[in-house]
Amino acid sequence: MYLSRIQINPARRGARKLLGSPQAMHAAVLASFPQSDEERGRVLWRVDRDGPRTWVYVVSAPAPDFAHVVEQAGWPTTQSTWAVRSYEPLLERLAAGQEWAFRLTANPTHTREGKRYAHVTVAQQLDWLLTRTAGWGFDVRGRDDARDLVVHDRRVDRFPRSGRTVTIAKATFDGVLTVVDPDALRAAMTHGVGPAKGYGCGLLTLAASA
Structure with missing residues (x-):
C-alpha cells in the first residue's frame, strides 16, 4: 500500500476544474494508475486545505504517477510538491x-x-x-x-x-x-x-x- 500526496496550485485553470468537480478529480486520480480496475483495486483520495496550501492525499495498492496532474494543476518545475511513500511501516x-x-x-x-x-x-x-x-x-x-x-x-x-x-x-x-x-x-x-x-x-x- 502507498500513501501519496500532491500539492495543487488553485490559481491554475486546471486546478480550479479539479477542485470544483469531485468527478473530475476522481478521473484525474484514477488516471495516475496504468493498471486495470481489477488490478488497481480501491483508490481513496481526499482534498485537504491547510491555510494557503491545497493537497490531494491518495491511498492505493499500486504506486501512482502524478506527472499529468502536476502538468495540469500543480507546479511542474517543483518536484518537492508531490511524494509517494510506502504505507506499510505505519500500518504495521x-x-x-x-x-x-x-x-x-x-x-x-x-x-x-x-x-x-x-x-x-x-x-x-x-x-x-x-x-x-x-x-x-x-x-x-x-x-x-x-x-x-x-x-x-x-x-x-x-x-x-x-x-x-x-x-x-x-x-x-x-x-x-x-x-x-x-x-x-x-x-x-x-x-x-x-x-x-x-x-x-x-x-x-x-x-x-x-
Missing part, C-alpha cells in the same frame, strides 16, 4: 492503546424508507462518527472521557452525472483517537469508511499526536 506499527491525531473527510448519511439522506447539522455529523468508531477499530474518548474532536470544512458538492445532479454533503473531522482493534483500523485506513468513496470521502489518515 499500529497497536492497541496507541494515540494518534487523525483526519477524516466523510459523507455522513442515514437511510430512511430505503433512501439515503445526508446528516446536515454538526451534532448529527458528530453522532454519525461516534456511533461508528468501534467498528473502525478506535475510540475518540480520552482518558477523562473527554472528546478531542472537531468538525469543520462542512460543505455540499453538486455536480452533473449521467443527466442528473449528484449531491454529496461532506464534513471533515479532526481529533485524537485511541487504537482499540489494530486490524479493524488498518481495514478502515486502506478500504475507506462510509459512502461516496469515489468522490473524495472515506479516507482516514493518522499523524503523531502532540
